[in-house]
Amino acid sequence: MSSIETLQQSFESFFNHRHFPTVPPSLYDPLEEFLSNSGKRIRPVLCLMGNELFGDIHQDAYHLAAAVELFHNFTLVHDDIMDKAPLRRGKATVHAVHGESTALLGGDVMMVVAYDYLNKIESPQLKKVIHLFNKTAKEVCEGQQLDMDFEKISDVKLDEYIHMIQLKTSVLLAASLQLGSIIGGASDHNQGHIYEFGRNLGIAFQIQDDYLDAFGDPEKFGKQVGGDIQSNKKTFLLIHALETTQGNDLTELNHLLTSSPADKVDRVLSIYRKCGIDAWANTLKETYLEKAYHHLNEIAVSAVRKDPLKALAQYLIKRDK
Amino acid sequence: MSSIETLQQSFESFFNHRHFPTVPPSLYDPLEEFLSNSGKRIRPVLCLMGNELFGDIHQDAYHLAAAVELFHNFTLVHDDIMDKAPLRRGKATVHAVHGESTALLGGDVMMVVAYDYLNKIESPQLKKVIHLFNKTAKEVCEGQQLDMDFEKISDVKLDEYIHMIQLKTSVLLAASLQLGSIIGGASDHNQGHIYEFGRNLGIAFQIQDDYLDAFGDPEKFGKQVGGDIQSNKKTFLLIHALETTQGNDLTELNHLLTSSPADKVDRVLSIYRKCGIDAWANTLKETYLEKAYHHLNEIAVSAVRKDPLKALAQYLIKRDK
Numbered sequence: 001m002s003s004i005e006t007l008q009q010s011f012e013s014f015f016n017h018r019h020f021p022t023v024p025p026s027l028y029d030p031l032e033e034f035l036s037n038s039g040k041r042i043r044p045v046l047c048l049m050g051n052e053l054f055g056d057i058h059q060d061a062y063h064l065a066a067a068v069e070l071f072h073n074f075t076l077v078h079d080d081i082m083d084k085a086p087l088r089r090g091k092a093t094v095h096a097v098h099g100e101s102t103a104l105l106g107g108d109v110m111m112v113v114a115y116d117y118l119n120k121i122e123s124p125q126l127k128k129v130i131h132l133f134n135k136t137a138k139e140v141c142e143g144q145q146l147d148m149d150f151e152k153i154s155d156v157k158l159d160e161y162i163h164m165i166q167l168k169t170s171v172l173l174a175a176s177l178q179l180g181s182i183i184g185g186a187s188d189h190n191q192g193h194i195y196e197f198g199r200n201l202g203i204a205f206q207i208q209d210d211y212l213d214a215f216g217d218p219e220k221f222g223k224q225v226g227g228d229i230q231s232n233k234k235t236f237l238l239i240h241a242l243e244t245t246q247g248n249d250l251t252e253l254n255h256l257l258t259s260s261p262a263d264k265v266d267r268v269l270s271i272y273r274k275c276g277i278d279a280w281a282n283t284l285k286e287t288y289l290e291k292a293y294h295h296l297n298e299i300a301v302s303a304v305r306k307d308p309l310k311a312l313a314q315y316l317i318k319r320d321k
Numbered sequence: 322m323s324s325i326e327t328l329q330q331s332f333e334s335f336f337n338h339r340h341f342p343t344v345p346p347s348l349y350d351p352l353e354e355f356l357s358n359s360g361k362r363i364r365p366v367l368c369l370m371g372n373e374l375f376g377d378i379h380q381d382a383y384h385l386a387a388a389v390e391l392f393h394n395f396t397l398v399h400d401d402i403m404d405k406a407p408l409r410r411g412k413a414t415v416h417a418v419h420g421e422s423t424a425l426l427g428g429d430v431m432m433v434v435a436y437d438y439l440n441k442i443e444s445p446q447l448k449k450v451i452h453l454f455n456k457t458a459k460e461v462c463e464g465q466q467l468d469m470d471f472e473k474i475s476d477v478k479l480d481e482y483i484h485m486i487q488l489k490t491s492v493l494l495a496a497s498l499q500l501g502s503i504i505g506g507a508s509d510h511n512q513g514h515i516y517e518f519g520r521n522l523g524i525a526f527q528i529q530d531d532y533l534d535a536f537g538d539p540e541k542f543g544k545q546v547g548g549d550i551q552s553n554k555k556t557f558l559l560i561h562a563l564e565t566t567q568g569n570d571l572t573e574l575n576h577l578l579t580s581s582p583a584d585k586v587d588r589v590l591s592i593y594r595k596c597g598i599d600a601w602a603n604t605l606k607e608t609y610l611e612k613a614y615h616h617l618n619e620i621a622v623s624a625v626r627k628d629p630l631k632a633l634a635q636y637l638i639k640r641d642k
Contacts, residue, residue, distance in 0.1 A: 024463055100403075109462040130440045138342075
């Protein structure tokens with residue numbers, strides 16, 4: 001079984017080449033540049049792990065992993081347009097440098113090239129792969145739309161938020177694992193459990209991400225703490241606080257959501273602490289993590305084969321903060 | 322062999338149902354509405370004709386035709402964002418009504434559903450179908466990018482313009498025919514000729530479209546005559562006029578391109594007439610039409626089977642205006 005680092009390197013050497021034609025450079029060069037400023041390649045690693053859990057990694061899994069990575073990057077380029085984001089991974093976004101039209105069109109063509117990679121898969125399961133890939137792609141779009149819809153609504157409920165965040169982020173992690181497992185020859189039973197492992201792990205990760213944005217150590221977290229609070233972003237924490245605080249605290253929280261005093265972050269954090277959000281978030285995260293491990297246990301392969309997925313869960317979810 | 326009208330009706334009864342989930346309605350309802358405001362369904366008809374030229378129409382051809390129609394509509398939704406177009410087919414564009422983000426995301430999900438239809442194709446040629454579909458999709462994006470690049474350049478050459486317009490419009494017509502012919506079991510030789518028939522016919526159609534925008538009868542043409550001139554759009558006519566006029570006429574034309582006097586359309590048309598653009602455009606259109614017919618003749622099937630394609634060429638290209 002391969003470690004996360006081995007799979008990251010293995011994918012990188014497969015993926016690290018030009019993916020697009022050279023002409024017209026005005027369309028394709030921004031995309032090459034964006035892809036080379038890589039993230040952690042979590043989703044392609046999940047594809048490879050999903051395969052290796054059930055058998056030796058097949059060349060198909062690399063094509064699949066590349067398709068998933070291109071799809072993920074396509075969503076980032078388009079999301080950045082919608083969010084009017086100036087920065088991504090510390091660099092100016094595609095639309096900020098090259099204009100919205102090129103970013104829009106570039107995202108489109110990146111999506112087409114994702115399907116080029118899928119079309120290289122030789123497995124007789126190709127139709128099933130494309131079906132799950134498409135189902136997931138639609139869900140990710142639905143999640144983004146719900147996220148935008150929620151920006152205009154003040155009383156988003158926790159279960160609605162969980163549904164949205166699951167579509168926006170967890171299903172692609174889950175599908176990456178299941179798609180890899182299809183290449184690896186997993187049974188339907190095992191495919192179902194590996195998907196649910198990924199889906200629950202993704203929700204736990206998002207809870208942690210929201211938590212760290214408010215309470216994390218700025219040096220370890222790597223981005224500005226309190227950014228979500230500053231921008232009134234709906235998060236697990238804000239939604240829980242709006243559902244549970246009462247009286248003066250609720251009045252104060254609602255006031256802070258429509259204003260930006262200099263001490264906004266501190267005042268919101270103070271309300272969060274008063275309603276015990278720290279313990280609540282940790283418990284919720286653990287609940288999803290336990291669900292994830294339950295499904296991992298249910299997968300009918302020897303325990304030792306599951307070690308890389310356990311390591312991945314530990315890599316993504318820190319339990320000792 | 323089926324007539325254009327029969328194939329249009331046949332496709333319509335296949336296609337005229339809900340294509341997207343109902344939730345979230347904020348994402349999917351605008352797309353259903355856009356698709357129901359149908360165009361002439363030329364591209365799906367070409368898919369069906371491409372199939373029927375070589376054999377009975379297979380169910381696969383309907384799935385293919387739906388994929389091509391969804392892809393075409395996806396490009397329209399995204400192009401309208403890029404062009405900031407307020408109207409499409411006489412109605413407000415998706416982004417004008419629902420905002421740019423929903424139009425962007427809606428286009429994305431329409432593209433995914435196009436691949437859902439491709440994935441329903443049962444033919445063993447599916448990989449070849451997806452390969453040609455993807456190649457064409459990339460070319461259409463390249464054409465749109467070149468079109469935007471050309472807006473910023475004053476000296477676009479005729480061959481560069483033809484290359485761009487071919488990518489932006491002709492290759493999808495050509496590919497629709499070839500994709501249908503793959504389902505129909507055409508040989509590589511015949512596939513090559515049907516593609517070239519469509520490609521050349523598409524260029525002839527675009528020359529005619531540019532011509533009619535300047536010289537057409539407003540009642541027959543169905544849109545404002547002179548619109549391209551008003552917006553300084555690069556067309557076959559403008560590029561030829563810039564390449565061939567000299568002296569005062571060229572000075573006047575360049576002046577008109579940077580100003581908008583009330584009589585702009587009349588003054589540009591006067592220059593067009595002086596450089597004999599009418600005869601030139603007609604000759605160029607006929608040249609491409611002849612090329613198209615040459616390739617149609619080369620297809621190795623009995624002449625009578627080609628009648629619907631000849632009727633389609635006559636339907637698209639009027640020779641008696």
